[in-house]
Amino acid sequence: MGTEGERFERQADAVVGERRHLINLAYRLLGSPAEAEDAVQEAYARWYAMTPDRRGGVASPGGWLTTVVSRICLDVLGSARVRRERYVGEWLPEPLPDGAEWAVGTAADPADPADRITLDESVSMAFLVVLESMTPAERVVFVLHDVFRYPFPEIAAIVGRTAVACRQLASSGRRRVGAARVPTAGNAAVVREFRQAWEAKDIGALVGLLDPSAVLVADGGGLVSAVARPVEGGERIAQYLAFMAEKAPGLVLLERAVNGRPGLVAQRDGATATVAALDVVDGRITRIWAVRNPEKLGRWAAA
Incomplete structure (x- = not known):
């Protein structure tokens, strides 16, 4: 050559x-x-x-x-x-x-x-x-x-x-x-306690794990139900999550890494319904980013 x-x-x-x-x-x-x-x-x-x-x-x-x-x-x-x-x-x-x-x-x-x-x-x-x-x-x-x-x-x-x-x-x-105070690390222990409190519908425990000024943002893309605006405040988020747990019996919560950090995946009848990324600062959850748009969850079926 x-x-x-x-x-x-x-x-x-x-x-x-x-x-x-x-x-x-x-x-x-x-x-x-x-x-x-x-x-x-x-x-x-x-x-x-x-x-x-x-x-x-x-x-x-x-x-x-x-x-x-x-x-x-x-x-x-x-x-x-x-x-x-x-x-x-x-x-x-x-x-x-x-x-x-x-x-x-x-x-x-x-x-x-x-x-x-x-x-x-x-x-x-x-x-x-x-x-x-x-x-x-x-x-x-x-x-x-x-x-x-x-x-x-x-x-x-x-x-x-x-x-x-x-x-x-x-x-x-x-x-x-x-x-924006972007956190530099996730906290798996806090996420695990949060999952357990959510499964138990324990509003008091949820409030204790959430920062008082925490914000939950959900993305449904107009294809599935999701709050249209951010939910602000730890107590309001805890009440909303407890309500959702009551409304969706059979929901299974799994601890999974989301974008390289501890997060949660909610499944129903074996299908992924929500992928939630959580930001933890000083031992409390400050942000929850809940992606529900099914067009953004297709790759999670294999995961």
Whole structure:
């Protein structure tokens, strides 16, 4: 094989090897595994649509793909803001099942090993919800710099802004994260006590485990019943949960990791009805993110 052929083969291997990084980046930018997969597929389609000579002229295929995926996500985020204004009820990111890593796919359609999302603090539900509050440009710059450690000059070339402007966007994103008090760790013991109190319909125990200013947000997407607005206050949440336990006999609560942190899965007749991520601060639950939209729970059947 000639030198030119070897170079193209090395480049092809490098391109394939970027897929996992791109999936991880796109999920953090979009909060949806399906949309992340679509963005990465589109980037690869654009890569292979180029002539071999043009591909051969790309000094860094990984850098090229990262730039294209970031720009695609930037466009998707802009349109997503409009779509989510029409969304029925609260919108939450799609939760990821148990395990140190999670693969895009289902039992019927197995995922490629490269399509894996590494679960760390940057995919906790609390962190993703804060990312949702950012502008599209702010989110892309913040994730590229603070999560993936890209330098500002490189980010500037990706998003078409100056390095100074990117630095300001990242700083603004950092302030949002700080103001939201995103927890840095989950507490499995608290989640277990919470599950037991919920199963027992023990309102007093639930109130004791909930922060007085706790908030519960539910996402039903208009497809299943869910509170349309956040439930605020530990006592109100406890009463609501006890009411739901009475209303849905036969509900089975399972302790499962949700986006890499201790959470709960509610099943009825063997089907997953709710996936709840919980934030714990100083031994008390401060936030409950309950995803009930069945379109966001399909991957939990296999999990």
